[in-house]
Amino acid sequence: MIRVVLPPHLRTLAQVKGEVTLDVPGGGPVTRGAVLDALEARYPMLRGTIRDHVTEQRRPFLRFFACERDLTHEPPDAPLPDAVASGAEPFLVIGAIAGG
Amino acid sequence: MSGVRVLVGTRKGAFILTADGKRQRWDVSGPHFAGWEIYHMKGSVADPNRVYASQTSGWFGQIIQRSCDGGKTWEAPGGGMTMEPGQMPKGESNKFVYDASPETGKPLTTHQWYDGTQHPWEFKRVWHLEPSLTDPDTVYAGVEDAALFRTSDGGKTWQELAGLRGHGTGPKWQPGAGGMCLHTILLDPSNPKRIYVAISAAGAFRTDDAGKTWKPINRGLHSQYIPDPNAEVGHCVHRIARHSSRPNVLFMQKHWDVLRSDDGGDSWREVSGNLPTDFGFVIDVHAHEPETIYVVPIKSDSEHYPPDGKLRVYRSRSGGNEWEALTKGLPQRDCYVNVLRDAMAVDALDSCGVYFGTTGGQVYGSTDGGDSWAPIVRDLPAVLSVEVQTLA
Numbered sequence: 001m002i003r004v005v006l007p008p009h010l011r012t013l014a015q016v017k018g019e020v021t022l023d024v025p026g027g028g029p030v031t032r033g034a035v036l037d038a039l040e041a042r043y044p045m046l047r048g049t050i051r052d053h054v055t056e057q058r059r060p061f062l063r064f065f066a067c068e069r070d071l072t073h074e075p076p077d078a079p080l081p082d083a084v085a086s087g088a089e090p091f092l093v094i095g096a097i098a099g100g
Numbered sequence: 101m102s103g104v105r106v107l108v109g110t111r112k113g114a115f116i117l118t119a120d121g122k123r124q125r126w127d128v129s130g131p132h133f134a135g136w137e138i139y140h141m142k143g144s145v146a147d148p149n150r151v152y153a154s155q156t157s158g159w160f161g162q163i164i165q166r167s168c169d170g171g172k173t174w175e176a177p178g179g180g181m182t183m184e185p186g187q188m189p190k191g192e193s194n195k196f197v198y199d200a201s202p203e204t205g206k207p208l209t210t211h212q213w214y215d216g217t218q219h220p221w222e223f224k225r226v227w228h229l230e231p232s233l234t235d236p237d238t239v240y241a242g243v244e245d246a247a248l249f250r251t252s253d254g255g256k257t258w259q260e261l262a263g264l265r266g267h268g269t270g271p272k273w274q275p276g277a278g279g280m281c282l283h284t285i286l287l288d289p290s291n292p293k294r295i296y297v298a299i300s301a302a303g304a305f306r307t308d309d310a311g312k313t314w315k316p317i318n319r320g321l322h323s324q325y326i327p328d329p330n331a332e333v334g335h336c337v338h339r340i341a342r343h344s345s346r347p348n349v350l351f352m353q354k355h356w357d358v359l360r361s362d363d364g365g366d367s368w369r370e371v372s373g374n375l376p377t378d379f380g381f382v383i384d385v386h387a388h389e390p391e392t393i394y395v396v397p398i399k400s401d402s403e404h405y406p407p408d409g410k411l412r413v414y415r416s417r418s419g420g421n422e423w424e425a426l427t428k429g430l431p432q433r434d435c436y437v438n439v440l441r442d443a444m445a446v447d448a449l450d451s452c453g454v455y456f457g458t459t460g461g462q463v464y465g466s467t468d469g470g471d472s473w474a475p476i477v478r479d480l481p482a483v484l485s486v487e488v489q490t491l492a
Contacts, residue, residue: 044179050160054197
């Protein structure tokens with residue numbers, strides 16, 4: 001079970017409170033791409049809000065943190081830390097602090 | 101009992117103002133979608149309980165919201181939770197992808213950029229939603245970078261009417277300072293195959309075959325800010341309005357100049373007349389008097405506030421040229437707000453109501469065709485759009 005922490009606006013949009021817990025299918029390593037696939041499968045209204053519909057590029061004002069590390073620039077198919085894969089630590093989607 | 105529902109989009113959420121037919125006491129609902137930019141909301145004429153909203157954010161992109169109960173509750177069409185985790189998504193919620201397929205027209209991938217080079221078309225947001233006049237599930241969306249999309253399933257899926265970008269002048273289109281947006285969509289109640297759109301800064305366009313083919317309709321527009329002031333495209337049209345009983349008569353507020361067309365846009369003539377400045381954004385038509393039109397003059401394209409600090413709506417009862425200032429109830433000193441292009445609307449009650457919103461967060465209403473005004477709300481976030489539904 002993977003734990004995902006969304007920014008407040010996306011929690012409102014997905015109508016969830018607190019963390020989201022997801023089953024990520026597949027027997028291989030847990031990757032950011034697989035986590036986002038599972039997240040969007042369960043909450044289709046989030047499609048396009050974290051990554052582009054077509055290119056799957058990350059939206060510029062969002063970043064990905066876990067285990068006190070910035071994983072934003074890791075490839076989407078790179079394995080996430082074991083602590084994320086085991087559910088010990090959450091995968092965080094962070095909105096940039098900017099704007100008015 | 102008749103009533104009015106005013107749909108207000110702001111920089112930080114949506115607000116819905118409702119009143120009975122007297123329009124004296126208002127109920128304010130909101131903020132809906134708090135913290136998000138609501139570029140536009142509009143209700144369906146075919147089903148007034150059906151309302152669509154464009155919710156957008158620099159962080160999270162574009163969301164389409166739909167209400168089936170007049171704005172009390174909302175959903176993202178196609179975005180409902182799938183009950184079995186791990187399934188592939190069934191919805192196509194919020195997906196706007198430019199059509200570049202050879203089967204539906206010549207692929208068009210670039211337009212002119214500020215420096216004159218060609219630049220890829222990139223979707224940014226929906227500026228305007230225009231529900232069909234007959235089908236509540238069919239809606240047109242004007243987007244930035246400029247293109248026209250349509251849904252026929254209540255907002256779940258959107259398809260581009262690619263003939264607009266592909267008709268020939270698309271590579272010459274260039275963004276204005278506010279972006280290259282398609283902001284005006286007019287459906288013709290007498291001819292379902294005729295649609296007008298306007299784009300900043302490309303101009304006005306018309307289709308007579310339901311969106312397959314398009315042509316520029318900018319003859320008579322004169323714009324000093326482009327190399328050829330009378331060019332076929334390149335004009336910064338801010339807004340076009342028309343009365344439903346006279347679909348061939350169009351009124352335009354351009355970057356500079358107020359114009360009218362009496363032949364469905366084939367030709368235009370200036371009717372700025374005695375306006376204190378012919379720069380502005382909004383323009384609208386009285387619900388029962390097709391030659392009575394309203395504008396809010398703005399001092400200039402670099403200052404974007406009313407002349408002399410006086411917020412004045414100007415009304416012409418002769419379809420332009422002769423204008424009178426409407427000031428009763430509006431601030432006549434120290435007022436430096438702007439009124440953006442989609443932020444004026446009228447109701448269809450016997451005594452026509454006129455409404456507009458400002459970047460200062462006020463929404464003003466008039467129940468007597470503009471003779472007098474009063475604020476309905478004073479302290480909203482900056483208002484981006486105002487639409488009105490007249491309820492039976």
